[in-house]
Amino acid sequence: MTDVWIELFRNGVAPAPGADALLCNNPSPNNTCEVVDKVWYRGSSALMLKATKLQYAGNLFLQDDGSILSDQNPVLMDFS
Numbered sequence: 001m002t003d004v005w006i007e008l009f010r011n012g013v014a015p016a017p018g019a020d021a022l023l024c025n026n027p028s029p030n031n032t033c034e035v036v037d038k039v040w041y042r043g044s045s046a047l048m049l050k051a052t053k054l055q056y057a058g059n060l061f062l063q064d065d066g067s068i069l070s071d072q073n074p075v076l077m078d079f080s
Contacts, residue, residue, distance in 0.1 A: 004039040004051040004077060005031070027058025028073050035073050053078035 006014050009031055015022065024033035031054060043049040056073040063069055 001040045001042050002051070004041065004054050005034060007051055008054050024056065024073055026068055026071065026073050027062070028056040031056055035075065037072050037075060039075055039077050041079070050080050051077065052080050 003014070006012060015034070022032070022034045024035050028035075035056065039051075039054065041049055041051065053076075055076045057076045058068060058070075058073040061069045061074050
């Protein structure tokens, strides 16, 4: 199983246990912070998957008055 955020933004290195949290605003202006909702994936001998893009998309999920729709940042993923 692969954590996409760690793969794409941390070069495969998870934050150290006990380290300060890399908290996100909502909507988040960047992808360098860590959200609680994770995207994990795995391939198989029949299917080779590679994560190519992760984007927090909170700015796409706003109410008409600009307030957030959810307390979590929505996550968009692309795979090849």
